[in-house]
Amino acid sequence: MDIFGADEIIRYGQKVRISANPYLYKKELVLGSTPHHPSTHCDKSHNQEASMHTQESYNMVWIIDAIDPNDRYERQGEPVKAGEKILLRHA
Numbered sequence: 001m002d003i004f005g006a007d008e009i010i011r012y013g014q015k016v017r018i019s020a021n022p023y024l025y026k027k028e029l030v031l032g033s034t035p036h037h038p039s040t041h042c043d044k045s046h047n048q049e050a051s052m053h054t055q056e057s058y059n060m061v062w063i064i065d066a067i068d069p070n071d072r073y074e075r076q077g078e079p080v081k082a083g084e085k086i087l088l089r090h091a
Contacts, residue, residue: 004077013076015061015091020052029053032060033090048090061091 004011020029029052053060065087066075080086 009079010064011076012064012066012072012078012080012086015063017056017060018062018088025054027054030056030060031062032057034059050090058091063089063091065089 004014010016018031020031022028031050032053033048033050035048064080066072067085067087
């Protein structure tokens, strides 16, 4: 439960965890972000690496934002429509 209540509607500005299909692996896989260090980093940006993990932590929390930076503040709390493009920002 967060500031948006306990309903099942996903809203802009809400913190979420993104899971893979449960039949993909024997444990639940959740999208997370790993900090940069010499052995682990994104090849293109050389910063954080996004990958699937089995152990839950705060590194697996994402915030849903609008694509257009001019609309992000105004869209906070609005439901995300199916098929709408979104920006996932690491919390």
